[in-house]
Amino acid sequence: MVKSILVIAAHPDDEVLGCGGAIACYTAQGIPVRVIFLADGISSREASDMAELESRHLAARKAAECLGISEVSFGEFPDNQLDTVPLLSIVKRIEQAIANYQPDTIFTHHIGDVNIDHQRVHQAVVTACRPQPHHPVKTLLFFEIPSSTEWQPPGSAPTFHPNWFIDISHTLAIKQQALEFYQQEMRPFPHPRSQQAVTALAQWRGATVGVAAAEAFILGRHLG
Numbered sequence: 001m002v003k004s005i006l007v008i009a010a011h012p013d014d015e016v017l018g019c020g021g022a023i024a025c026y027t028a029q030g031i032p033v034r035v036i037f038l039a040d041g042i043s044s045r046e047a048s049d050m051a052e053l054e055s056r057h058l059a060a061r062k063a064a065e066c067l068g069i070s071e072v073s074f075g076e077f078p079d080n081q082l083d084t085v086p087l088l089s090i091v092k093r094i095e096q097a098i099a100n101y102q103p104d105t106i107f108t109h110h111i112g113d114v115n116i117d118h119q120r121v122h123q124a125v126v127t128a129c130r131p132q133p134h135h136p137v138k139t140l141l142f143f144e145i146p147s148s149t150e151w152q153p154p155g156s157a158p159t160f161h162p163n164w165f166i167d168i169s170h171t172l173a174i175k176q177q178a179l180e181f182y183q184q185e186m187r188p189f190p191h192p193r194s195q196q197a198v199t200a201l202a203q204w205r206g207a208t209v210g211v212a213a214a215e216a217f218i219l220g221r222h223l224g
Helices: 014-028 050-067 087-101 116-128 172-182 195-209
Strands: 005-009 033-039 071-077 105-109 139-143 164-167 214-222
Touching (some): 014 050, 014 139, 014 164, 014 214, 050 071, 050 172, 071 087, 087 116, 195 214
Antiparallel strands (some): 164 214
């Protein structure tokens, strides 16, 4: 039984895109969900400033409140440049969060995403969750991010082949509402990071397992 969840995401909005429906399912059951963001999400942009950073943080807090998330924290690693940061530095940040929160379940990025920050976070999480005796994390799940996961050409990286699904038929509307707080990051359809495309993906993932809507994951490890 899941008792405590930590979502480790590169940027604000990844948590909603990747597992927002699942988060809402768990928090509705009273299961605490905490989120840490590792990159600031804006420093790679030509015109980034403190006001924009604060706006992004505010959006993340509002989305968290919408989903019922217990706590969010923000890292200051450079956006789209996590490959310039020593892996050990990222691992230590994650290890500290695991020590603080003692999650039994972690959701994070798939290794095959186009976005370098997503790849780096995946590597750091796997390293921080080495299966050592008495380690609290029993389940590792890797999510997909529209406009990153599916943009990786075949053969360039591992393909996202989900083998774990969470029914979000009753929380898809909450996921859609949470995404409204990230309007600056959303795009018009047919961009995959549009409300219509995100909804279509959830409906397709659901249809593949016989429900109205689902989020899909790759199971990295599960200790029952």
